[in-house]
Amino acid sequence: MSFTQLSAFVSVVLAATQLSNAVAVNKRVTCADGNVTANAVCCQLFPAVANLQQNLFDGAQCGEEAHSALRLSFHDAIGFSINGGKGGGADGSILAFNSTELQFHANSGIDDIVAGQFPVFQTTNLTAGDFVHLAAAVGTANCPGAPQLDFFFGRAPPVAPAPDLTVPEPTDSVDAIIARFADAGFAPDEIVALLSSHTVAAADVVDVTIPGTPFDSTPFTFDTQFFVETQLKGTLFPGNGSQSGEVLSPIPGEMRLQSDFELSRDSRTACLWQAMVNDQTRMTTQFKAAMHKLELLGQPDTLVDCSDVVPVPPALNAMSAALPAGFSAADVQGACQATPFPTLPTIPGPETSVPPVPGS
Ligand code: HEM
Structure with a gap:
C-alpha cells in the first residue's frame, strides 16, 4: 500500500470512529419513568x-x-x-x-x-x-x-x-497543602479551582461559639464573592483552642479560613485566586473539571x-462581583504581582452583617 493509499485508509477509519463516537454520545434511552438519559x-x-x-x-x-x-x-x-x-x-x-x-x-x-x-x-x-x-x-x-x-x-x-x-486542615501551611494535593494528583491551579466550593460554605467547628459562620456574604449562591472577600485586608486570629485556623474578616458575621487567606496571598496561587474574581465562567469551568x-x-x-x-443548576441573578457595602478598593490586599486587582463596584448602602447559615 502506498503512503497516499494508507493515509486515505486511515482517514476513512478515523471518520468512521468519530461517527460512531458521535452516535454513542447522542444516544438517548427513555426510562420506564419517562426520564431520558x-x-x-x-x-x-x-x-x-x-x-x-x-x-x-x-x-x-x-x-x-x-x-x-x-x-x-x-x-x-x-x-x-x-x-x-x-x-x-x-x-x-x-x-x-x-x-x-x-x-x-x-x-x-x-x-x-x-x-x-x-x-x-x-x-x-x-x-x-x-x-x-x-x-x-x-x-x-x-x-x-x-x-x-x-x-x-x-x-x-x-x-x-x-x-x-x-x-488538609485550615492550620496547614501552604507548602503542606500543596504537597498533600500533589500527592493526590492535583496541581496548585486545581486546588484554587476546588476551593471555589467555599463560596457555598460555612464553618460550625472552627469556632464553636459561632456555628454556621459563612465564608462569604452569599453562601447560598455559587458566585465569585468568596474570591473577592478573602482578598480584603485582615489579620490572623490569635489562634487558640477552637478558633485556631481562623482569620478575622472585616465583614461582620463572616469567617475566613487561615488556609484560604494564605492561599489567596501566596505567590504560587495568588494570581489564580484573583483570576476567579468576577469570572463566573472561568470559576465554574475549572471547578467542574477539578x-x-x-x-x-x-x-x-x-x-x-x-x-x-444531575439537575441543571438555577442561573445566577446578579452576575457581577462587588465589594460589600462600606468597602472600597483601599480595603483590598491584592497579592498578584502580575496583574492589579480588578475594579469592582461597591454594593450601595450601609455596612451589613452576614447572617449565619441556618441548620448549622
Ligand atoms: C486546603 C483545603 C481545604 C481546607 C483546609 C478546608 C477546610 C474547611 C473547614 C475547616 C471547613 C469548616 C468546617 C466547620 O467548621 O464546620 C470547611 C467547610 C467546607 N469545605 Fe473545605 N477545606 C478545604 C478544601 C475543600 C474542598 C476541596 C472542598 C470541595 C471540593 C471543600 C468544601 C467545603 C464546603 C462545601 C464546606 C462547607 C460545609 C458546610 O457549610 O456545612 N473544602 N472546609
Whole structure:
C-alpha cells in the first residue's frame, strides 16, 4: 500500500470512529419513568436523585446539607495518593466506615452530614461511593450559578477506611497543602479551582461559639464573592483552642479560613485566586473539571457517565462581583504581582452583617 493509499485508509477509519463516537454520545434511552438519559444503566439513578432532593436537601435547597454533601465528597475522595497506600479515593469509605474516619481531627463537623445521609443511603441500592458523589453533584446543583457537575456511576463498595492525615486542615501551611494535593494528583491551579466550593460554605467547628459562620456574604449562591472577600485586608486570629485556623474578616458575621487567606496571598496561587474574581465562567469551568477528577480518584475507568441525571443548576441573578457595602478598593490586599486587582463596584448602602447559615 502506498503512503497516499494508507493515509486515505486511515482517514476513512478515523471518520468512521468519530461517527460512531458521535452516535454513542447522542444516544438517548427513555426510562420506564419517562426520564431520558444517555445510558439505560443510569435510569435507576433518577429515583435516587428525587429521594436526595426530598429527604436530604429539603426540596432542592442550597442549604447546610447541600454544602456539607459537597464537603463530604472532598473528605472522602482525598483519601488517596498517586503513590499508593492512602485509601481508596472516591469510594464512599467516609460513609461506610464512618466510625473510623469521623475520629480524624480534619473530619470534625462531618458527623452531621453523615448522620443525615446514612438513612437516605440505606433506602437506595447504591454503593456508598456512588451515593456520596451523587449527593455532592445533586446538592451543588441546588446552588444558583453552580456548574452541572459530572457524575460517573458504578463504584465498588469500599474495602477499608482511608488512613488519617489525608485531609488538609485550615492550620496547614501552604507548602503542606500543596504537597498533600500533589500527592493526590492535583496541581496548585486545581486546588484554587476546588476551593471555589467555599463560596457555598460555612464553618460550625472552627469556632464553636459561632456555628454556621459563612465564608462569604452569599453562601447560598455559587458566585465569585468568596474570591473577592478573602482578598480584603485582615489579620490572623490569635489562634487558640477552637478558633485556631481562623482569620478575622472585616465583614461582620463572616469567617475566613487561615488556609484560604494564605492561599489567596501566596505567590504560587495568588494570581489564580484573583483570576476567579468576577469570572463566573472561568470559576465554574475549572471547578467542574477539578471535581470530575476528584470524583474519579482511585476509581476504574469502567464507570459509566451518568452526568445527565444531575439537575441543571438555577442561573445566577446578579452576575457581577462587588465589594460589600462600606468597602472600597483601599480595603483590598491584592497579592498578584502580575496583574492589579480588578475594579469592582461597591454594593450601595450601609455596612451589613452576614447572617449565619441556618441548620448549622
Ligand atoms: C486546603 C483545603 C481545604 C481546607 C483546609 C478546608 C477546610 C474547611 C473547614 C475547616 C471547613 C469548616 C468546617 C466547620 O467548621 O464546620 C470547611 C467547610 C467546607 N469545605 Fe473545605 N477545606 C478545604 C478544601 C475543600 C474542598 C476541596 C472542598 C470541595 C471540593 C471543600 C468544601 C467545603 C464546603 C462545601 C464546606 C462547607 C460545609 C458546610 O457549610 O456545612 N473544602 N472546609
